[in-house]
Amino acid sequence: MTGSSGPTIGPTIGPTIGPTIHGSAVLVGDQAVLIRGPSGAGKSRLAFDLILAGRGGQLPDTTLVGDDRLFVTPFRNGLLVRPPPELEGMIEIRGLGIRRCAFVAEALVGLVIDLDAPDAERLPPPKALRTTISEVKLARIPVASGFPPLPIVIAALTTIPGCIEMRAADDCRKKSG
Numbered sequence: 491m492t493g494s495s496g497p498t499i500g501p502t503i504g505p506t507i508g509p510t511i512h513g514s515a516v517l518v519g520d521q522a523v524l525i526r527g528p529s530g531a532g533k534s535r536l537a538f539d540l541i542l543a544g545r546g547g548q549l550p551d552t553t554l555v556g557d558d559r560l561f562v563t564p565f566r567n568g569l570l571v572r573p574p575p576e577l578e579g580m581i582e583i584r585g586l587g588i589r590r591c592a593f594v595a596e597a598l599v600g601l602v603i604d605l606d607a608p609d610a611e612r613l614p615p616p617k618a619l620r621t622t623i624s625e626v627k628l629a630r631i632p633v634a635s636g637f638p639p640l641p642i643v644i645a646a647l648t649t650i651p652g653c654i655e656m657r658a659a660d661d662c663r664k665k666s667g
Contacts, residue, residue, distance in 0.1 A: 509624065514557045514581075515571045516540045518647055519550035521600025522571050524560070524628075531605040532639065534558070534582040539640045541591070548644055554593040557581040562624055565598065569626040572596040599628055603643055607632030 513526040514537040523540060525533045534557050544552025556573025557580060563570045572595060573579075579593040602621050604610075609618050610632040621630040631646055633639045 509563075510559050510561055510574070511623075512558070513560055515555035515560055515573075515597065515599070517551075517553045517555050517594050517597040518544065519552075520598075522555055522597035523601045523603060523643065523647075524562075524569075524571055524599045524623075525603045525605065527603075527605030527607075531635075533605060535584065536603065536605070536639050536643070538581060538583060540643065543640065543644060549647060554579070554581055554591050555597050556593070562599075564624050564626050567626075569599040569623055569628060570596055571599050599623075599626075601643075601646060602628050602630045603639060604630060604632045605639060606635040610634035610637070 511526065512529075513524055514533040515522045515524045516537045517523075518540060525536050527533050537554065537557055540549065541552050541554060543549045555571055556577060558577060559574055561572045561574065563572075573593065578595070579590050580588050581591055583589050602623070604621070611618065614632060618632055619630055621628055629646075631642060633642060
């Protein structure tokens, strides 16, 4: 099932009931980026920035999943995210209000971004880069308050994990981007 346009992972898996979270989600390539944080932290802004980065070629095709409130459901060994029907295809753009855009009806989460995260560090320990939602373990990026999240999210989506060791530097340059 699709929204106004864009990719899907197949038919809707079940009724859109169950736990909801306050956040935004964007499908980047074949994985959703789930954005969490307190009110006013910039969740909608980051979602729209990611959509623009996809349109600009910095990321693979990027499409809104949902903004403000999302259903999350464990599915196969992952976490399925969907917008409530009343919010499908809507995103808040600060200064313009609520706008409509292309969306997908559901996607599997591959990365969680926590804005205004109290545990954000310059060099986070491995434990800080994982989270669990509905008993599903996921990759996570904690972003400090006041730090622009877009560059770090683009870096996480376009670089090779584990390329921090000196002996891997040449291999990392060949495969990143």
